[in-house]
Amino acid sequence: MKKKRLTWVDVTKGFLMILVVIGHYPGELDFPLAKYIYWFHMPAFFILSGLFFKPVFEKGLMKPTIHKRFMQLIVPYLFFLVSITLIRYGMEIGSGNRELSWYLNDLWTLAVGGRFIRGAYGVFWFVTTLFFTYLFFLWLTKKFNRKKQFVILAIFYIIAHFESIFAMHVIGGKPSEAAQSIPMIWNIDVALMAIVYFAIGYYLKDFWMGISKRWMAAAFTVSVTAVLLDSFKVIDYRLSMKFLRYDHFLLDLVIPLSFTILLVGAFQFITARLSLSWLRKIEQHSLSIMYLHIFADIILNDYFTYGLIGFTAIGLFVPIIVSILINKLLPHGKLLLGGFSPKKKSEPIPT
Template sequence: MTKKRLTWVDVTKGFLMILVVIGHYPGELDFPLAKYIYWFHMPAFFILSGLFFKPVVEKGLMKAAIHKRFMQLIVPYLFFLVSITLIRYGMEIGSGNLDISWYLNDLWALAVGGRFIRGAYGVFWFVTTLFFTYLFFLWLTKTFNRRKQFVLLAIFYLIAHFESIVAMHVIGGKPSEAAQSIPMLWNLDVALMAVVYFAVGYYLKDMWMNVTKRWLVAGLVVSMTAILLDSMGVIDYRLSMKFLRYDHFILDLAIPLSFTIVLVGLFQRFTTRTSLSWLQKVEQHSLSIMYLHILMDKLLNDYFTYGLIGYTAIGVFIPIIVSILIKHLLPNGKLLLGGFSPKKETNPMPT
């Protein structure tokens, strides 16, 4: 049973990573696919992350847990941040850009991170947000009982929506520009919303591990109803965690959860009939795909013409090749790709 569960989780994450690539396609799509992808794909990652969260009760283990997560998330973050920046700066210098102030301003934006870095760094916000989300939830589960945890999560949810109201309606304008009017290091404030999705994965673990037919049907009904109402113009729902856009207090939970239930429920059933090993391979290299797919397009789109399928193929397969090369050719390549695992302490045999 454990093996099957791991299979469907890997397959689901692999599929979600492909959706991440598709969601960043710079061209126009006839079907509002990108809009619907953004309804659920990032919340789904936080839900699946929360699914495997393990509370740390013993005080002495807290430091080790944080260190492990830091090595798995922040070390690869810094590696890809520096690597992509060196490539960008090499191209800028090659094109004749010797403006020191431009590089200083760019370095400042990279240090702040989150929603303040765009272009090739478009997905970097997710990793820092996930790291802080983990820290928030670790603190919650260690410090408070279950009832107080729910109260604090509700408060976080309210604060996140209040911030969204300020950004989208008080400041106004384009969501990306409005969100950038609120200063925040590494999108730490987005963790207020992300931790709620993370908690849903953790608290409803039994449901996620075995999405019953009843749950699947309910998820399908809510998901299809939302799409129908949106296509008819009854609602115009949007969700952008990166840019603090949370449009509806109820739908911000109902829609992402229903779509994730459908996705998980279907892949749990698919993986009992077929391996879908190619999606597992995508998941194995998901870190490189996430960090590099936008960069690949920026490096190649001046030389090749391709549509959505070509963009997706380039954004998936080239980063996989790069991931394999990093793992086998660079010192500590596995560590740079998030493959950190703490050494297990061994007790000496009594003599």
């Protein structure tokens, strides 16, 4: 049962990672594919992350639990951040950029992170947000009973929407620029929204483990209706967690959940019949794909011309190759790719 469960989770995450790559395609498409991908792919990642959350109640286990999560998320984050930055700076120096103020300003932006770093670092916000979402939820489940947890989550959800209203309608302008008008290191404030999706994965664990046909049908109906209403301009729904754009208090739950239910249910059905090992392989290298797919395009698009398919292929295969090389050639390569596992304390042999 456990093996089957992990199979569909890995396959779903692998497919979502492909959507992440497609969502960053810089070219124009006739169909607003990226818009619909953004409706659900990031919430789905947080939901699936919450699915396997384990609360910690013992005092002595809190510190090692946080340390483990730090090693799995923040160490690879810093590794890829520094690696990409060194290559970028090498390219800048090679092109003749010797302006010290440019490098100092860039380093400050990289330190702040989150929505303030763009270009090659476009998805780095997700990891820091996930880390703080995990910490917040760890604190929530340890300090409060279930009823108080729900109340606090509701307050977080409301605060997140008020922040979005302030950014999108009071500050106004482009969402990316409006969000950057609100100072925040590492997109910690986005955790106020992310923790709600994370909690849905955790609290509804039994539901996610086996999506029924009835729920699949309902999710399909809601998802198709939302796309049709959007295509006929009855609604203009958008969701951008990175840039604090939460357009609708109700739809920000309904639409991401319906698409995630549909996706998870579909892969539970398919993986019961097919292995889809290629999607599992993608999931195994998802960290490198996330960090490197945009940077791979930045380096290669000066030498090659390609459309969406070529962009997606480069965004998947180049990071996978780099991931394999890191694991095989660099000391502690597995650790740098998020493969940290704490050493189990050996128990004394009874005499």
